[in-house]
Amino acid sequence: MRTQSMTISEFMSGEYKVKKRSFSQMKTAAASVLPLSLLPTFASAQTVTPEVVPAGATEWMSEKALQTIAHALDPLVDIMVALSFPVASVIIMGACFFFMLGKSERxxxxxMNCxxxxxxxxxxxxxxNVLKEVGGAI
Known part of the structure; x- marks a missing residue:
């Protein structure tokens, strides 16, 4: 096992992990990248340019803000829908106790309220969803 000494700044910067490349290794790497540098000239003749839709920052921001606001209450709505049946069942059972106590009007x-x-x-x-569609149409 070989012991290497270094300063704290060399250790903290991580320079000791980086292997130093020789000049011949760099020439080999450059030769392998050279054919790839010609690729954009061949690819540009075959690619289709994407359609650009003009939109200002205000339109993009307002659409993003509208989507965020429209879906901000979704978790709360989902919880309320999921809990509505158990809560309604308990309230109706409580109303049945009112019948047993002789308070039929209550x-x-x-x-009915439940x-x-x-x-x-x-x-x-x-x-x-209807409100969101109406707001989007305006």
Whole structure:
């Protein structure tokens, strides 16, 4: 095993890991890259230039901002849709206890409010998509 001594700055910079190339190795590398340097001249005759769509920074930024805002509440909406059935089930069971206690008016009111809330939460993704389409059309 060979011991090598170096300064702390050489160790920290990582210079000791880089192998030094000789002049003959550099000539060989240059010779192998030379044919590749001619490639763009041959390839340019065969390539199709992409269609450029003129758009200013404001249009691009406003579109990106609109997409970000439109999808900012998606995780919250997904959680609400997923939790709406279990929560509605618990509330309706609670309303059934109101029937057992003789408060039928409050029981019916709770069931109707719970059903309306459940339906609105389930339809919310559709309503948000409609609003997004209306906003995009304006």
């Amino acid at each position: 029981a019916w009111s709770t069931i 059903g309306l809330g459940y339906v609105l939460i389930q339809v919310m993704p559709l309503l948000l």
